[in-house]
């Protein structure tokens with residue numbers, strides 16, 4: 464059921480979670496939730512928007528960027544909705560395989576692929592985008608040693624400029640990703656690679672994430688398609704048959720406004736600036752991450768204490784840098800919405816005042832909001848951090864050895880009842896001890912340093 468408005472849905476999910484003890488003041492004071500119905504609706508809109516724009520002969524693979532939310536049940540859910548998966552490490556590849564993605568629907572991008580990773584990806588038949596000339600050499604060598612059905616492309620850096628958040632922009636003149644197309648000699652060298660290697664059939668550009676406006680992304684793809692057309696003219700056939708347009712659409716972190724707009728608006732801009740993407744001559748791959756999942760997840764945490772300092776009201780909660788890492792470290796770039804709730808999860812009403820919302824971590828900057836006007840919080844109340852379905856609770860930061868919270872997917876049926884599925888179990892103390900090496904202590908409490916072959920074995 465998706466008829467309730469997003470705020471009502473979150474309140475309903477939170478109330479039910481509290482009543483079922485998924486969020487519990489002492490035992491589990493922090494938990495995260497994904498509104499699975501709304502996520503499903505968003506993916507439906509994505510498919511519909513592109514299906515309307517792309518002729519049938521082209522075809523589109525929407526590869527969800529696993530780094531945005533790598534929880535395997537989330538990946539599996541997106542697979543059942545018809546998505547593919549973009550991965551950028553051995554770990555993400557393993558997660559995608561565990562989630563059941565077919566190799567043809569996985570795309571492997573990373574600027575640091577190792578020989579074993581390349582070999583595995585080629586053996587599986589996973590699509591690859593080479594990041595640089597040295598990686599192309601490695602792929603050529605490996606292709607001579609094993610048979611591979613992988614689609615192989617090259618990531619180009621169209622060098623069209625930076626977006627609003629420099630750390631999230633990948634198409635500046637000196638960005639670390641892809642082959643810088645305008646650097647002296649690179650274009651000619653890459654053209655030669657394509658004309659000498661007919662197995663290179665794809666170009667990839669990912670201009671950046673959050674803060675890159677649509678025209679900038681479109682400029683990058685314009686450059687990618689110009690390059691593809693140049694290759695195809697040079698070789699006299701349509702060797703480049705796929706354009707991987709990356710992800711990176713900005714998400715609205717300020718309101719619950721219509722979810723339909725980002726894809727429709729984007730396709731509109733692209734049709735205008737890069738019409739070749741929509742006339743059937745290329746098949747397309749997209750790699751959206753944040754735009755798929757951000758709006759449909761939220762973090763909920765109990766308020767442990769409240770105080771004032773220098774006249775400012777502070778609420779100390781259990782959600783800080785360990786789960787809202789980007790917001791805490793780059794508050795200007797990643798401000799998030801916070802809502803105040805009573806201990807049962809209902810929206811808190813009553814007197815409002817500016818309050819600083821702090822996390823539990825032992826450093827002064829562990830704040831998720833500063834002087835935010837909210838109903839006055841008291842110990843035992845709950846705060847929700849909104850739009851955190853991508854790059855937040857799914858990618859925890861292990862600071863202060865805080866336990867990773869449980870993550871629950873919620874569905875609301877037509878009768879209004881909420882059903883939860885576990886997307887990640889809350890971390891246990893014994894898992895935490897294991898991860899921090901407690902199991903390496905032997906009986907007489909000495910530390911055994913493993914021999915190199917043992918290190919190898921524990922890695923597998």
Ligand SMILES: *Cc1c(COP(=O)(O)O)cnc(C)c1O
Nearest residue numbers: 528669672710711750751752753
């Ligand atoms: C991070 C990343 C994405 C996803 O970016 P979003 O901003 O989450 O859409 C897609 N492709 C590549 C290569 C990436 O690095």
